[in-house]
Amino acid sequence: MSETGKPISRIDGRLKVTGKATYAAEFNQPNMAYAFPVRATIAKGLIASIDDAAAKKEPGVLSVISYKNALRLKPMDMQAQMKAGAAFVGENLLPLQENKVHYLGQFIAVVVAETYEQARTAAYKLKIRYTEEKAATDLKTELPNAKKPKMFMGEEAQVNEGKTAAPLAASAHQVNHSYSTPTEHHHPMEPHATIAVWDGSKKLTLYDATQGVGITSAIAAYFLGLQPENVRVVAPYVGGGFGSKGLWLHTLLVAIAAKAVSRPVKLALTRQMMQTNVGHRAATIQRVALGTDTAGKLSALRHHTDSYNNLTNFFEPSGKQSLVLYQAPIREVTYNVTTLNRGTPTFMRAPGETPGTFALESAMDEMAYELKMDPVEFRIANHTAKDPMKGHDFSSDFLVDCYRIGAERFGWSARSMEPGRQRKGKYLIGYGMATATYPGGRSAASVKVTLTANGDVTVQTASIDIGTGTYTVLAQTVADALGVPVDRIDVKIGDSSLPAAPLAGGSQTTASIHPAAMEACVLLRKELAALAIADPSSKLNGRRLEEISYTNGKLVITGDEKKSDDYADIMKRAKRTEIEVCATTQPVSGPGMTVPSALCTPRETPPEQNSDIKQYAFHSFGAQFAEVWVDQDFGTIRVKRFTSVQDVGRIMNEKTARSQIIGGVIFGIGAALMESTEYDKRWGNPVTRTLADYHVPVNLDVPPIDVHFIGKPDPHISPIGARGIGEIGITGVSAAIANAVFNATGKRLRDLPLTPDKLL
Numbered sequence: 001m002s003e004t005g006k007p008i009s010r011i012d013g014r015l016k017v018t019g020k021a022t023y024a025a026e027f028n029q030p031n032m033a034y035a036f037p038v039r040a041t042i043a044k045g046l047i048a049s050i051d052d053a054a055a056k057k058e059p060g061v062l063s064v065i066s067y068k069n070a071l072r073l074k075p076m077d078m079q080a081q082m083k084a085g086a087a088f089v090g091e092n093l094l095p096l097q098e099n100k101v102h103y104l105g106q107f108i109a110v111v112v113a114e115t116y117e118q119a120r121t122a123a124y125k126l127k128i129r130y131t132e133e134k135a136a137t138d139l140k141t142e143l144p145n146a147k148k149p150k151m152f153m154g155e156e157a158q159v160n161e162g163k164t165a166a167p168l169a170a171s172a173h174q175v176n177h178s179y180s181t182p183t184e185h186h187h188p189m190e191p192h193a194t195i196a197v198w199d200g201s202k203k204l205t206l207y208d209a210t211q212g213v214g215i216t217s218a219i220a221a222y223f224l225g226l227q228p229e230n231v232r233v234v235a236p237y238v239g240g241g242f243g244s245k246g247l248w249l250h251t252l253l254v255a256i257a258a259k260a261v262s263r264p265v266k267l268a269l270t271r272q273m274m275q276t277n278v279g280h281r282a283a284t285i286q287r288v289a290l291g292t293d294t295a296g297k298l299s300a301l302r303h304h305t306d307s308y309n310n311l312t313n314f315f316e317p318s319g320k321q322s323l324v325l326y327q328a329p330i331r332e333v334t335y336n337v338t339t340l341n342r343g344t345p346t347f348m349r350a351p352g353e354t355p356g357t358f359a360l361e362s363a364m365d366e367m368a369y370e371l372k373m374d375p376v377e378f379r380i381a382n383h384t385a386k387d388p389m390k391g392h393d394f395s396s397d398f399l400v401d402c403y404r405i406g407a408e409r410f411g412w413s414a415r416s417m418e419p420g421r422q423r424k425g426k427y428l429i430g431y432g433m434a435t436a437t438y439p440g441g442r443s444a445a446s447v448k449v450t451l452t453a454n455g456d457v458t459v460q461t462a463s464i465d466i467g468t469g470t471y472t473v474l475a476q477t478v479a480d481a482l483g484v485p486v487d488r489i490d491v492k493i494g495d496s497s498l499p500a501a502p503l504a505g506g507s508q509t510t511a512s513i514h515p516a517a518m519e520a521c522v523l524l525r526k527e528l529a530a531l532a533i534a535d536p537s538s539k540l541n542g543r544r545l546e547e548i549s550y551t552n553g554k555l556v557i558t559g560d561e562k563k564s565d566d567y568a569d570i571m572k573r574a575k576r577t578e579i580e581v582c583a584t585t586q587p588v589s590g591p592g593m594t595v596p597s598a599l600c601t602p603r604e605t606p607p608e609q610n611s612d613i614k615q616y617a618f619h620s621f622g623a624q625f626a627e628v629w630v631d632q633d634f635g636t637i638r639v640k641r642f643t644s645v646q647d648v649g650r651i652m653n654e655k656t657a658r659s660q661i662i663g664g665v666i667f668g669i670g671a672a673l674m675e676s677t678e679y680d681k682r683w684g685n686p687v688t689r690t691l692a693d694y695h696v697p698v699n700l701d702v703p704p705i706d707v708h709f710i711g712k713p714d715p716h717i718s719p720i721g722a723r724g725i726g727e728i729g730i731t732g733v734s735a736a737i738a739n740a741v742f743n744a745t746g747k748r749l750r751d752l753p754l755t756p757d758k759l760l
């Protein structure tokens, strides 16, 4: 392989930075109208009346739609939705079907007008009266009403409940503390938007800012009562998602609106709506207890999370990493979840591990200090090469290398165990570290590869590039698998009419689509070889398939490269203008999250894929190291440098991979130091509603970030050997920073974000 791994710049990068990449809201249509949603101004209750007389009189208004006159959608039915591949909705709620209000900001009506401004003006003219009910808006207040969920996404949610009390009490050393993390919002650069275009009443096209064209198509088709192949979802470029771009109400709302006015309609969410209508990471209160023997070996690990949900079974699974990391004879992971009248919590970059590693990895640091052990050595002493719950070996095991290499690169040996020993002027300097981890997912995927006689290659799959590099790395894989240059390869993704691929979530895109792309190329080369073998004027005529290999756009006899035949010549002589092959691959003992792959019938059964989830546990691991400078006078914390060493399997592109980790670390710096959505408790109204008050890191907050990859292919996940990389970068970051703050100041901060008030 010569292209795979190279630090090629993103092939969509220039389009994006020059404004030539077309985002959902930019697919303007002839005769297009604009929709502006009306949002509930109470947290809970019923709509008593809607007076739309004034709104309707506004200039340009085409329609005002509420529960009274909206198109009826097929009701929610989880069993039937799962069958239809339509289960992955953001919230268990449909737009404008009833008069109930579940949270402030809920879409309760929509105004359609000739222009955006007209729709927006008219939307504020609706007079809505409510019958208000008492709302639950605050986590701490509502915790007494919390319930213990039985399941989380098919797994037992309560593990070994109550079983660690005795072993913890009997441990030579114990730590037992509470940690909290705030509600956070994804805030991708590109706000959500959808343009709906009906073709008659049976066919619909949605230009949608989504992480998954396939699931969005399946879900929209389900609720609108259409055939999935008649709902085309298009999203060639997406400006970030971080988990927020699943299917939310506005996508169905705009389909309803477009049908009502028989015109294409655009609906673009405002930044304020991004706080209430497209998910968030729920706040957590976590309690972690660790026990060890006198030598520092863990004897018990307990991790309990209190959190909330609304209109969903999803809750922030902060105990996930506590089922994966470290040897311990017994571990307990439990949850209490209450319901709050807030927009629905959802997946957000490393859901679970992001707040979860803050608590666990802070507790590990606290225990290391209690034991007077170096935090790196403490973790190495408790390392496990096996999944502690399932007993399977991890598919690759380089976490100890991550610790050692990270410590070396960072200069960890200069750290003093006792806090407050390093200072420069008024700055207290500290070093901290933490473990990173995220599951290595893989799903079924289909990829179609077309070779034309002039040497151009087209690669097609219904995958997505949310800014991660999908276009680029896919071209690299196909370039190697066919022996053609990257610049001859045209990658087409982000369209549900292409062969099925999983949504760009769960860090699984690379692991899922690359095996299929490679398989399609293998089949394509076989087809070329068969043509050459059968052709009397080919130098490969009459040879056996096994003798033939490929290089630089030609087939060659292995070991006798003078006997070769150009792809172009083979095709011309066979009078073929193109050869097209589609392949579907899947992890052999699946199931994973899959979408129906009816759009690609593999020409032959894919060969055995070697992702054996019955034998191996698939996880990525890493080590995070931070240096912080704490201003003694103001309590401000600056991250001065950061080292991240990651084992994520094969690196498909050194540059895009590094960018993913840098992005994750920056996201983690945000979570550690500044991100927090604040609510007005009276109405559950988010008061941090813009990027001026919902703080995220800017250039001055971001230090040099040293990223190093172990880079060894995972021999078990697929023939490619790459695991996902989108989410692991954020995990462990806030703990590494909080641990560094302790090392700098001697103050243990257990509540994120680490704002200056907490240090003074």
Ligand code: MOS
Pocket (backbone or CB within 6 Å): 211, 241, 242, 243, 244, 347, 348, 349, 350, 351, 504, 505, 506, 507, 727
């Ligand atoms: Mo990610 S939170 O699975 O988009």
